Amino acid sequence: MKNKVRKAVIPVAGLGTRLLPATKVVPKELLPIVDTPAIQVIIEEVLASGIEEVILVTGRGKGAIEDHFDHSYELEDVLERRGQTDQLDSVRRISGLVRAVSVRQKFPLGLGHAVLCAKDAVGDEPFAVLLPDDIISSSTPCTRQLIDVFEKYNEGVVSLLRVPETDVDRYGIALGENWAPRLHRIRTLIEKPTREQAPSNLAIIGRYVLPAKIFDFLEETAAGADGEIQLTDALQRLARDRALIGYEFEGERHDIGDKLGFLKCNIRTALLNKEIGPQLRAYLRTMVE
Numbered sequence: 001m002k003n004k005v006r007k008a009v010i011p012v013a014g015l016g017t018r019l020l021p022a023t024k025v026v027p028k029e030l031l032p033i034v035d036t037p038a039i040q041v042i043i044e045e046v047l048a049s050g051i052e053e054v055i056l057v058t059g060r061g062k063g064a065i066e067d068h069f070d071h072s073y074e075l076e077d078v079l080e081r082r083g084q085t086d087q088l089d090s091v092r093r094i095s096g097l098v099r100a101v102s103v104r105q106k107f108p109l110g111l112g113h114a115v116l117c118a119k120d121a122v123g124d125e126p127f128a129v130l131l132p133d134d135i136i137s138s139s140t141p142c143t144r145q146l147i148d149v150f151e152k153y154n155e156g157v158v159s160l161l162r163v164p165e166t167d168v169d170r171y172g173i174a175l176g177e178n179w180a181p182r183l184h185r186i187r188t189l190i191e192k193p194t195r196e197q198a199p200s201n202l203a204i205i206g207r208y209v210l211p212a213k214i215f216d217f218l219e220e221t222a223a224g225a226d227g228e229i230q231l232t233d234a235l236q237r238l239a240r241d242r243a244l245i246g247y248e249f250e251g252e253r254h255d256i257g258d259k260l261g262f263l264k265c266n267i268r269t270a271l272l273n274k275e276i277g278p279q280l281r282a283y284l285r286t287m288v289e
C-alpha cells in the first residue's frame with residue numbers, strides 16, 4: 001500500500017543545552033524515565049504504532065544510544081552466571097527490540113536539517129518523525145493516532161497541543177480551520193512567535209507523519225529562527241503548496257528536554273510503578289505537609 005507508514009526518523013543530534021551539565025557527556029536521550037532511557041520509551045511507541053524500521057539521526061558523542069540497542073556480551077555473560085534472569089531478560093529484550101540504521105548529522109544545524117539527513121534512508125515513502133524530548137502517555141500511541149489520520153486523508157499530519165499563551169514563544173504555532181473534532185487544516189505556521197505575533201495557542205509537538213515531498217521543501221529551506229534550518233518552515237511550504245493536517249492528539253505530554261518537564265515525567269511514571277509508586281507517594285506526602 002503506497003501510503004503505509006513503515007519508517008520512523010528519530011533525530012538525536014541536538015546539544016541538549018537546557019539540561020547541562022547533565023548532558024555534557026551523556027546524551028539527553030539516555031537520561032532515564034525511572035529506569036528506562038527516554039529513547040527506549042520512544043522506540044516502544046514506534047513499535048506499538050506498527051512501524052518496523054527506525055532511522056536515528058545521530059551526532060558527535062551520541063554513540064552510546066546505538067550501543068544501548070546492541071548486544072552487550074560481557075554484561076549478558078555476567079548476569080547469566082549470576083543467575084540474574086530478570087535483568088538478563090530485560091537487557092536481551094532491548095537488543096532484539098528494533099531494526100535501526102543510523103545517519104550522521106555532522107553539525108547541529110537545526111531540526112529541519114536533521115530530518116533532511118534521513119532523506120536517502122527514507123526514500124520515496126511517507127514516514128513518521130518522533131522527537132525524543134516529548135514523552136506522550138496515551139491509550140493509543142500518539143504516533144499510531146497520527147498514522148490513522150494520515151492513512152485516511154493521505155496528507156501530512158502534525159500533532160497539536162493547546163499551550164498557555166505565555167509559552168507560545170517556545171513552539172511552532174499553527175493557525176487553521178477546525179473542520180472536524182481534533183482536526184485542523186493548517187494555513188499558517190510560525191516558529192517561536194512572540195505573544196503578540198502568535199496566531200493561536202495551538203503548538204506543534206514532536207510527532208509528525210510526513211510525505212517524502214517534505215525533503216524537496218527542506219532542501220530549499222534557508223536558516224530561519226535561531227539561525228537553524230527549521231522543520232516548521234518546510235511544513236509551512238507543505239501547507240501552502242499541498243496540504244497539512246493538524247491533529248489534537250489524545251494523551252498527556254511531557255517535555256523532558258526541560259528540567260521541570262523531565263522531573264514531572266519521572267514523578268508521574270514512578271508513581272504509576274508498582275514496585276516504588278506507593279513508597280514514593282508516601283514520601284511526597286511528607287514533603288508537602
Ligand code: UTP
Nearest residue numbers: 011012013014015016017018108109110111114
Ligand atoms: P531541541 O532544540 O529541542 O533539542 O530539538 P536540543 O537542541 O538538543 O536541546 P536544547 O534546546 O539545546 O536543550 C528537538 C529535537 O531535534 C533534535 C534534538 O536532538 C531533539 O531531539 N535536533 C535538534 C537534531 O537532531 N539536530 C539539530 O540540529 C537540532
